[in-house]
Amino acid sequence: MIDEKINQKYIKKIKLFNKYNKHYYDLNEPLVKDHIFDKLKQQILDLEKKYTFLNHPVSPKNSVGFKPSKLFNKVKHKVPMLSLSNAFDRQDLVNFEKKILNFLNEDLKETIEYSAEPKIDGISASLIFKKGKFITGLSRGDGKEGEDITENLKTIKDIPIQIDSNNFPEEIDIRGEVFIQNSDFKKLANKFANPRNAASGSLRQKDPRETKKIPLKFIAYTFGFEKGLKTKSQNEYLEKLKEWGFKINPLNKIIKTIDGLLKNYNDIEKKRDKIDFDIDGIVYKINDFKLQKRLGNVANAPRWAIAHKFSANTAISQIENIEIQIGRTGALTPVAKIKSVNIGGVVVSNATLHNEEEINRKDIRIGDTVIIERAGDVIPHVISVDLKFRNKNSKKFNFPKICPSCGSKTVKDFNFTTKKEDAVRRCSSEGYECEKMAIEKIKHFVSKEALNIEGFGKKIVENFWNLKLIRLPHDIFKLDFLKLENLDGWGKQSVANLKYSINLRKTISFEKFIYALGIRHIGLENAKLISKNLRSLKNFIALSRNNNIDDLINIDGIGETQINSIKSFLKNNENLNVLNNLDKVLKVRDVESQKKNGIFNNKTFMFTGKLLNMSRSEAKSIIEQNSGSIVSNVTKKLDFLIIGDKPTNRKVEAAKNLKVKILNQSSWLKMLK
Numbered sequence: 001m002i003d004e005k006i007n008q009k010y011i012k013k014i015k016l017f018n019k020y021n022k023h024y025y026d027l028n029e030p031l032v033k034d035h036i037f038d039k040l041k042q043q044i045l046d047l048e049k050k051y052t053f054l055n056h057p058v059s060p061k062n063s064v065g066f067k068p069s070k071l072f073n074k075v076k077h078k079v080p081m082l083s084l085s086n087a088f089d090r091q092d093l094v095n096f097e098k099k100i101l102n103f104l105n106e107d108l109k110e111t112i113e114y115s116a117e118p119k120i121d122g123i124s125a126s127l128i129f130k131k132g133k134f135i136t137g138l139s140r141g142d143g144k145e146g147e148d149i150t151e152n153l154k155t156i157k158d159i160p161i162q163i164d165s166n167n168f169p170e171e172i173d174i175r176g177e178v179f180i181q182n183s184d185f186k187k188l189a190n191k192f193a194n195p196r197n198a199a200s201g202s203l204r205q206k207d208p209r210e211t212k213k214i215p216l217k218f219i220a221y222t223f224g225f226e227k228g229l230k231t232k233s234q235n236e237y238l239e240k241l242k243e244w245g246f247k248i249n250p251l252n253k254i255i256k257t258i259d260g261l262l263k264n265y266n267d268i269e270k271k272r273d274k275i276d277f278d279i280d281g282i283v284y285k286i287n288d289f290k291l292q293k294r295l296g297n298v299a300n301a302p303r304w305a306i307a308h309k310f311s312a313n314t315a316i317s318q319i320e321n322i323e324i325q326i327g328r329t330g331a332l333t334p335v336a337k338i339k340s341v342n343i344g345g346v347v348v349s350n351a352t353l354h355n356e357e358e359i360n361r362k363d364i365r366i367g368d369t370v371i372i373e374r375a376g377d378v379i380p381h382v383i384s385v386d387l388k389f390r391n392k393n394s395k396k397f398n399f400p401k402i403c404p405s406c407g408s409k410t411v412k413d414f415n416f417t418t419k420k421e422d423a424v425r426r427c428s429s430e431g432y433e434c435e436k437m438a439i440e441k442i443k444h445f446v447s448k449e450a451l452n453i454e455g456f457g458k459k460i461v462e463n464f465w466n467l468k469l470i471r472l473p474h475d476i477f478k479l480d481f482l483k484l485e486n487l488d489g490w491g492k493q494s495v496a497n498l499k500y501s502i503n504l505r506k507t508i509s510f511e512k513f514i515y516a517l518g519i520r521h522i523g524l525e526n527a528k529l530i531s532k533n534l535r536s537l538k539n540f541i542a543l544s545r546n547n548n549i550d551d552l553i554n555i556d557g558i559g560e561t562q563i564n565s566i567k568s569f570l571k572n573n574e575n576l577n578v579l580n581n582l583d584k585v586l587k588v589r590d591v592e593s594q595k596k597n598g599i600f601n602n603k604t605f606m607f608t609g610k611l612l613n614m615s616r617s618e619a620k621s622i623i624e625q626n627s628g629s630i631v632s633n634v635t636k637k638l639d640f641l642i643i644g645d646k647p648t649n650r651k652v653e654a655a656k657n658l659k660v661k662i663l664n665q666s667s668w669l670k671m672l673k
Contacts, residue, residue, distance in 0.1 A: 006051055013044050014056050072147040072204070078173065079224035081124060081140045083300050084283065084307040093258050093284075096306045100286065103295055103303060105615040111256075113287040115234040116264055117221055118251045119307055121278040122179030123199045125153060126224060130171050132163040139203065142448045143300065152203050153178070158218040160245040168244055173224035176246070178203060181276045184215040195278055217277070220246040233287045251275075254287060261308070269310055281309040296621060300524070314373045314383065315348070317341040319366055322353065322397055326405050328440035329520040330427035334359055334399070336370070336382055343374040351380040356399040357423045365394045403427040405436035431574035432472055439465050441518045445473045449524065450516035451508060454501045455494075472574075473516075474581035476502060507587040510537060517579075521565040529557050532629075537588040541579055544570040554637075556606075556620070556630040598627025599671065606631050608651045609644030611665055626672070634660065642668045 017040055041060040048054045087093050101108060124140040137153035138146035153159055156178065180188070180195040188198050202214035220241045223229065231237040238248050251268060255261055265282055272279060286292050286304040295303040321337040334353040341348055351372050353359050364370070364382060369389035374380040401410055408429045412421040432438040443461045446453040456476070464470045467487070469479060479502070484495045508516070511531035515524050522530070533555045534540050543549045549567050552558050569575050582588075605623050607616055607630075619642070620630050631638055634654040641655040641662045655662055663671075 003051075003053070006047070007054065010044070010047050010051075010054050011056070013040060013047070014058060016040060017044060017060065018058050072149060074141070074145050075136065075138055075148050076145045077126060077138065077141075077143070077224060081126060081143045081146070081175065081224065082297060082302055083143065084305055085301045086281075087284075087306050087308045088311075090258065090262060093261060093306075093308065096284075097258060100295060100303065103615045103617050104291065105611065105613055105618070108291075112291075113233075113235075114255050114261060115238070115285045115287045116253045116255050116261060117283045117285070118249055118268060118275075118279045119281045119283045120177040120179050120219060120249070121196050121280045122177040123196070123203055125149070125176060125178050125203070125218070127153065127159060127174045127176070127220075128172075129163065129168070129174065132165070132168050134159065134161050142452060147204070149203050152205070153218075156216045156218050158247050163244050165244055167230065167240070169226050169228040169230075171225070171227040172229060173226070174220050174241070174246070175222045175224055176218055176220035178216055178218050179277055180215060181217060182278065183276055188214070218247065219249055221248065221283075232289055234285050234289070234292075235287055237289075265308055272310065279310075281307050283307050294618060298525070313343045314371055315341045315343045316386070317348075317351075317370060317372050319364070319368050319370060319382075322359075322364075322366055324400060324404050326403065326427055326434065326436035326440070328437055328444050328518045330403075330429060330434065330437055332356075332400070332403075332410060332425045332427065334397075336364070338370070338372065341372065343372065343380065346374065348372060348374060348380045351382050353382060355423045356425050359397055359399065363396070365390070365397055367391050367394050399425060403429065403434060406434035408434065430568055431572040432578070433574065438471065442470060442473055442476075444518040445516050446476065450512060450518075451505045453505050455498050456501065472578055472581070474578065474585050477506065477585040506585065507589065509589050510535070510540075510591050513537060513582075513586070513588045514540065517569070517575075519565050519569045521562050526558060526562055529555050531591050534591075536590040537579075537583060541576075541583065544576060554631050554633050554635065556632040558632075598625070600626040600628025603628045603639045604631050604637055605629070605640050605642060606634065606638055606651070607642045607644065609647035611644040614665075622672070634658065640668070 020040065044060055048059065085096075087096060097112070100112070126138040126140070126146060127134055128136040128138070134154070135150075136148065137150040137159075139149050140146055154161065178199050180199050182195060185195040185198060198214055199216060202216060205214075221238070222234075223237070229237075231240055235254050238252060241248050253264055255264055261282075261284060268279075268282060284306050286295065292302070292304045297303060317338040317340075319336045319338055323335050323337060325333045325335055327333060333355070336351045336353050338349060338351055351370075353364060358364075362382065362385060364385055367390075369386045371383040371386070372380050373383045399410075402408070403410055406427065406429055408427050410425045411428050412423075412425050414420075415422055427434050427437060429437060432441065439461060442465070443458050445451060446456045446461065453476070461470070464479075469484075470476060479499075481495050481499050484490050484498070485492055509531070511524075511528045514522065514531055515527035530540075530552065533552070534543075543552075543566070549563060549570065552563050552566065553560070600623055605628055607619060611619055623630055634641065634651050636658055638655070638658070638660045641651065641660050642665060643652065643662060644665055652662065654660075
């Protein structure tokens with residue numbers, strides 16, 4: 001009878017707890033203050049401790065937050081979630097600061113401030129608030145679009161559902177890291193490899209019963225888009241986050257000078273094992289938001305931030321074999337197959353040997369005992385050979401002069417800048433004739449940065465190649481899906497998912513298409529410049545017919561190296577075959593005409609000479625932001641030649657002869673005003 005009364009009391013509290021939970025996490029309408037909610041949880045836990053027969057699936061000890069939704073839609077980030085460049089030593093930091101100062105072209109070295117923030121090894125998340133209410137939560141995804149994991153994120157107590165502060169922006173995308181404390185992970189170690197995997201698995205879990213078992217935390221550190229944010233610096237923004245109810249990293253600091261950054265780095269690394277969450281480095285950001293805005297971004301990373309990774313871990317192992325891998329551009333990369341060794345919690349069995357010169361310089365041989373280093377996410381590599389253990393009969397490793405894949409000659413390009421041969425030896429094959437190159441080209445074609453065909457990873461490319469289902473990129477769009485259903489590891493649903501992903505990517509932007517082709521020396525930035533100039537795939541294909549590839553030299557940022565690569569690509573008949581077939585199966589979107597709301601619309605500019613208080617990169621950025629374009633040669637198409645200190649006389653004379661308008665920096669800036 002007594003037990004029954006206790007159970008009734010317990011169930012009543014459980015129902016109330018579940019009701020509060022639902023209103024807080026699911027309906028975004030908290031019924032009580034946090035301290036009342038916490039008190040109720042503690043009362044339930046006390047009852048369970050006192051009466052061991054009490055247990056319920058939604059008890060606080062069995063749940064975290066409220067159940068998330070079962071489906072994840074994909075949503076584009078209004079502002080891309082960029083990755084960060086990495087630094088590993090003092091020189092990397094010196095180079096980082098030097099690039100900043102060169103871009104800004106100002107003597108800020110003694111006054112520039114950095115926000116130093118320990119980098120939590122967790123999962124990035126984006127929280128969108130409108131009028132103080134948390135409405136959407138996204139994963140990082142590929143940086144441009146993420147999964148809608150709003151309901152999962154609402155189960156994290158560190159994330160406020162409603163913010164009523166008067167100074168909270170009208171709309172803002174608050175970003176941070178979802179993670180699990182090491183002390184909490186000890187209870188989950190038998191289910192997950194590490195805390196990061198546990199956090200990742202729980203955020204993408206569609207079964208709420210599993211997700212609720214994971215004690216997730218959230219620390220905020222930046223923002224994407226904003227409307228009405230009134231802060232001037234990163235430090236001030238972090239203080240606002242605390243004021244609004246978010247948790248921030250307790251180890252954040254404002255620091256001046258590289259020496260200051262290094263001292264803080266060393267101090268934190270020494271106590272790293274005592275911190276209750278995993279950190280893999282420190283992120284340095286320019287503190288001043290105005291300077292951040294001026295610096296802007298490169299292709300996938302901001303100029304104003306860098307991640308300083310913690311020092312490397314090393315181990316001793318033995319080289320069992322040296323294999324040659326061939327990349328999509330034909331580069332031959334030697335890889336050491338070593339006896340498996342644990343380095344910093346990761347089992348390593350491969351180590352890169354970089355190139356032929358590296359092997360010769362360190363005299364690395366099969367059978368050698370070597371020191372292996374693994375720094376952050378960098379591929380493990382061989383530091384040195386311990387000659388004391390070398391076998392007397394060991395032989396020097398001879399790098400192949402013939403491609404192991406297709407039998408073509410391997411060559412080293414001559415670098416006209418350094419007047420030396422390149423360190424990398426390459427297969428001389430140009431198209432898809434080399435099997436290993438072809439496989440790597442297709443892997444690149446379907447990768448996230450290119451077509452981004454979800455579910456079509458490297459292993460599937462290799463599997464389909466071995467089954468002779470694909471040989472060229474356009475084969476992907478002609479797959480026999482009924483045949484796939486009969487393959488091991490495939491079924492109707494998995495094939496349907498793959499078919500959906502492939503069809504979804506049949507429409508692609510022109511710049512992404514150029515990048516996806518995998519032309520040597522043509523990265524995302526160059527692809528963007530070329531697409532902006534040519535505007536359509538039709539014009540790109542016509543380059544080979546009209547023999548006017550050299551015209552690309554007038555694109556600012558495209559040089560002879562890139563043009564020669566494009567020439568080599570378009571001279572190959574198999575590459576032209578691939579281009580024409582892709583044109584039939586894909587819809588490659590033409591580049592839209594440039595926005596016409598800028599004051600430099602339809603105007604072309606060129607700079608010569610050193611600018612005052614402004615780098616050339618920043619000046620170009622200003623032109624493009626105002627709908628103008630930059631060229632690299634003086635022609636009749638040039639509208640304005642902007643001259644700085646000590647301009648090139650040849651360019652000035654050419655502009656005069658062609659009656660191009662010549663402006664000094666002051667006159668050009670007046671145009672802006």
